[in-house]
Amino acid sequence: EAQVTQNPRYLITVTGKKLTVTCSQNMNHEYMSWYRQDPGLGLRQIYYSMNVEVTDKGDVPEGYKVSRKEKRNFPLILESPSPNQTSLYFCASSFEGRGRQYFGPGTRLTVT
């Protein structure tokens, strides 16, 4: 089944404790992206990657890092999480940058 998977689905952590949210797709997509969804703000793009080893900032990249060492994986790294990063995070992928994106199920992160 073609899909985008994210892990974990739910995470509660404390300020400053480094964490990684994994994202994997099995559709051989070149383009991958991370979004966060906050009440009243919709979906905002954090980072995106056009291909392996090619990443760039989205609209709200502060406090986040990404890497794209393999085509299928695009982890989101929070080196020192803060409470304002409490949010619902979605990973997405598409065949190419201009194509329709497929979203993962989401990761709900709470930073206390």
Add this chain to the structure above:
Amino acid sequence: DQQVKQNSPSLSVQEGRISILNCDYTNSMFDYFLWYKKYPAEGPTFLISISSIKDKNEDGRFTVFLNKSAKHLSLHIVPSQPGDSAVYFCAARGGGSQGNLIFGKGTKLSVKP
């Protein structure tokens, strides 16, 4: 500054009637528009899209209309069904190769039986 605006946070419609969800944008460089549907506890799923060179695209019960001069698009669902109850996001894609999507804040549609 919001480039993609969905000014109605919510919409309630009777089953069988038409649902019209609206979206306005400010950037005339957007060349592709998409609608996504999102159920609680799930990721957004693609619904329908339209290129800026067209003014209408239809897929079953779903039709998207684009008015470039007004920088406005709308999603029509006819007839509406209770299973259509979800949050609908309008998204626009800028020109160039990046393909970054800019999303509106979403409209929550409730279809009453």
